[in-house]
Amino acid sequence: MKTCLVVDDSSVIRKVARRILEGLDFEITEAEDGKQAMDRVASKMPDAILLDWNMPNMDGYEFLLKLRQMAGGDRPKVVFCTTENDISHIAKAMDSGADEYVMKPFDKEILCSKFGEVGLV
Amino acid sequence: MSAPVILRVIDFINKAAGIVLTTEKAYFVEARLSPVLREEGLPSIDELMTRAERGDRRLAQRVIDALTTNETFFFRDKTPFEHFRNVIIPELLARRPAGKTLRIWCAACSSGQEPYSLVMVLDELKAQLAGRPVEIHASDISEAILSKAKSGIFNQFEVQRGLPTKMLLQYFQKVGDNWQISPEVVKRVNFFKFNLLEEPKTMGTFDVIFCRNVLIYFDRPTRAKIFDRLADRLAPDGFLLLGGAESTFGVTDRFTSHPKERMLHVPLMRRADPAARTAIA
8 A cells, every 4th residue: 555644734634635645545644744754754754745834843845855865765756735835935845856736725636636646646 | 497497498508509408407507507697687597598599699608608517627637648649749740741730629628728738748749849830729619718718827726637736837827826827828729619519611620639528418419410520620640539438439430449549539531542541550
């Protein structure tokens, strides 16, 4: 089964994302911020990461940069999922190693489309 | 809505656009026409239909606009675009003399995502096309949806359905809460109003026709008639692409499946035309 780490400080978003991604046959783990996400990927690298931008402790952008420098950190497909929906944020994320970008609010169709783009659906 | 009124709407939309609705769709008709009543200040669907049938062309168009389904998204179903990129364009480039314009028709383009997706694919194939001119023509029966297509403006939901983020960055600018596709892309598509029930006499011949996810709304005789007309407008070695739930099988003998790709439809050659038959073999 494919694995996905959902990183978001909102428990509601994590719950919605979990429900959608489990429907797409992903096994889900969760993290509340970038720091917690670092612990998760250090113990097991997932196939995909759905990543919020603005979070306490460590934001999604900093997490992405650190992830891509880790051993095996180039493997997970990273899909940003954020309210930051201006071109500069999107370009910055894609230039820094994100594979796809979801602008909140999202629904099942959008997540399905974006995970399809990265070859996981 | 009373039975006579729904039957009246069913008859009107069938004659005007070939669309087949059944009485079970009364809720759909009511939901789609209610905003028209409000905006036009009309008391009932019955009154709206009376005016539309008596020759008020603007109201008739509003009824058509309201009852046509415009579901579409960028790179919808993916496979047709892969066929276009990997089979159709290479085959056409091999067959057509250098410099000859390739002509593509999106016969039910809705809000434009299909022809705009084709522009993006053609950009990817720029080196392969080596300056070959390509025309993209895109039609729809709904004036309202064509107007949206021509604007090139899409909301956040629309640009996230099927469109890879790298293409969003390459082709779009953010305008307020919406996204505007580059005017250069809009200019490359010739949008025009066209009813598939009409005879497309003055349009010339096309190398590729996309007619996807529209024939499902027509009955079998209407589909057969439309296939005939599409075949008349398609080059003998051209390509027809249909929606995933649509097929020429059992409806027309003017098309057959492409020998390598079953989902692609090509005109069935007449015995008297062995050269063209060889072309697709």
